[in-house]
Amino acid sequence: MTECLMSNRRWCPTPEQLMVLEELYRRGLRTPTAHQIQKITAHLSLYGNIQGKSVFYWFQNHKARDRQKLRNKHLFYQTLHFQGNSGMMMRQDWLMRSSYGHDSVMVMENLGPTPNQPLQTLQLFPLTSPAAANHP
Amino acid sequence: MTECLMSNRRWCPTPEQLMVLEELYRRGLRTPTAHQIQKITAHLSLYGNIQGKSVFYWFQNHKARDRQKLRNKHLFYQTLHFQGNSGMMMRQDWLMRSSYGHDSVMVMENLGPTPNQPLQTLQLFPLTSPAAANHP
DNA sequence: GGACTATGAATGAAAG
DNA sequence: CTTTCATTCATAGTCC
Numbered sequence: 119m120t121e122c123l124m125s126n127r128r129w130c131p132t133p134e135q136l137m138v139l140e141e142l143y144r145r146g147l148r149t150p151t152a153h154q155i156q157k158i159t160a161h162l163s164l165y166g167n168i169q170g171k172s173v174f175y176w177f178q179n180h181k182a183r184d185r186q187k188l189r190n191k192h193l194f195y196q197t198l199h200f201q202g203n204s205g206m207m208m209r210q211d212w213l214m215r216s217s218y219g220h221d222s223v224m225v226m227e228n229l230g231p232t233p234n235q236p237l238q239t240l241q242l243f244p245l246t247s248p249a250a251a252n253h254p
Numbered sequence: 255m256t257e258c259l260m261s262n263r264r265w266c267p268t269p270e271q272l273m274v275l276e277e278l279y280r281r282g283l284r285t286p287t288a289h290q291i292q293k294i295t296a297h298l299s300l301y302g303n304i305q306g307k308s309v310f311y312w313f314q315n316h317k318a319r320d321r322q323k324l325r326n327k328h329l330f331y332q333t334l335h336f337q338g339n340s341g342m343m344m345r346q347d348w349l350m351r352s353s354y355g356h357d358s359v360m361v362m363e364n365l366g367p368t369p370n371q372p373l374q375t376l377q378l379f380p381l382t383s384p385a386a387a388n389h390p
Numbered sequence: 391g392g393a394c395t396a397t398g399a400a401t402g403a404a405a406g
Numbered sequence: 407c408t409t410t411c412a413t414t415c416a417t418a419g420t421c422c
Contacts, residue, residue, distance in 0.1 A: 128398050
């Protein structure tokens, strides 16, 4: 039945809530705006406790996993040549990266301007270190 | 626990590192300069591998999510102020984007058309309601 | 009593 | 800065 008798440490969607969410998704909604989330949340509240973040997460996860599924399907077809034995994919061990290669980001390289430095006085370190409580 | 058994595709902060970062954050550091990032990174390296960009990202994310949370809290108090009878405000905190209208006014009350609307036209609700098959 | 799956929640990393 | 994406963590529910 899967009704969810969960100690509510996390949201457990009721069937009605799920139906609504899936319908919205089916209609093309993927990343609802804050306002949309509000409305959806309000509506879903009729069927049980729910927070906005749950709606937010639901869409995030659903979309992500949809995408993942597709990705894996592609990957599967394009590399399907091994593992023909059991006919069973054992698990989702397919950790395929989407080829992110760049490690650049170069965040650090803007050593230049840094126009104003408001909170310079704060001691970065020591932090873990003891007394030495010196001060400006 | 939660030591993070992650395959190192991305940085996984050790508890010590996290503690330091949080302490810095607590002390008011929000957007460290390149130089500060360097120092922090150097310090955190004592506890495990880490790159400057991780520190950078950490602050960005932490700050952003903090703010999101606050924003939502406000949103919550200013819009869902009904249901106050139970005496318990159920503390809704979550994250979401705010869709801040940077563009001037752009109120919704413009007459009808709203020429181009990506997927805005989709009816959130009614959902349970029938026909009304509108279209872009 | 574990293994496994699904899925809510979180967060590092980027993109915009 | 704000949003989004990808990956991971956590756990309820299920099966054996």
